[in-house]
Amino acid sequence: MKKVWKAFVNFEKEEKWLNDMAERGLNFISYSFARYTFEEGTPGEYIYRMELLEKLPEHPESKEYINFIEETGAEHVDTYMRWVYFRKKRSEGPFDLYSDYDSRIKYYKKVAAFIAPLTVVNLLAAVYNLHLGLSIGNESGSYGNAYISIINWLIAFILTRMLISYIRRIRKMEKEKQLYE
Structure with missing residues (x-):
């Protein structure tokens, strides 16, 4: 078994990476906060x-x-929070969870709706921690909340970029859908 520590902020890149690893014969078997476990297998299986x-x-x-999904021949590999990982043998044919524009658009909207509140919470926490850190820090000499605020700002920035990319992708798919209707 091989364990790999890696963090993703984009599920598409994570999915592509898992498939690239499978092409090299490393089959994903479990996930726990930024730690992937693989077992040796047949490349591209x-x-x-x-x-x-x-x-x-x-x-x-x-x-x-x-x-x-399992009844379609796929295997449930692991879950983490609300994310679920599936795999299917390549020899059984293509494996897509969303093959048409409507279902893909709906899925991207669901992912964006998941990210949006996390973004807002981190923005609010950043402002609140900055306020606490600067006001309390001046009186007591402790700027801990101001430093935590920096982390919240960074997380909010990353989540905002993700959210914008999903919104752009949704708009692009909606335009493509109109072209083919």
């Missing part, structure tokens, strides 16, 4: 896909969805 569930994996609707 699997195709990997990721999905953001509507609800937590323990919820009956999520379990039903996971079972539905």
Whole structure:
């Protein structure tokens, strides 16, 4: 087994990386906060896909969805928070969770709706921590909250860029969809 520490802020890049690893014969078997575990296998044996569930994996609707995907011949590899990882043997044919414009647009909107509140929370926390750090810091000499604010600003910046990229992708797909209708 091989463990790789890597962080992604874009699920498409993560999915592509998992498929690139599979092409090299490293089959993804589990995930835990930025740590991927792989086992040696046949190069190109699997195709990997990721999905953001509507609800937590323990919820009956999520379990039903996971079972539905498994009935198509895919294997549920792992879940992390609301993200679920699937794989399917390449020999069984193509493996796409979203093949038409409407379903892809809906999915990207779901991902954007997941990211948007996280962005707002980090922006609010950044402002609040900056205020606390500067006002309390001047009285007590502690600027800890100001430093935490920097982390919140960084996270908010990354999430904002992600959100903008998904919104642009949604708009592009909507325009493409209109061209083909």
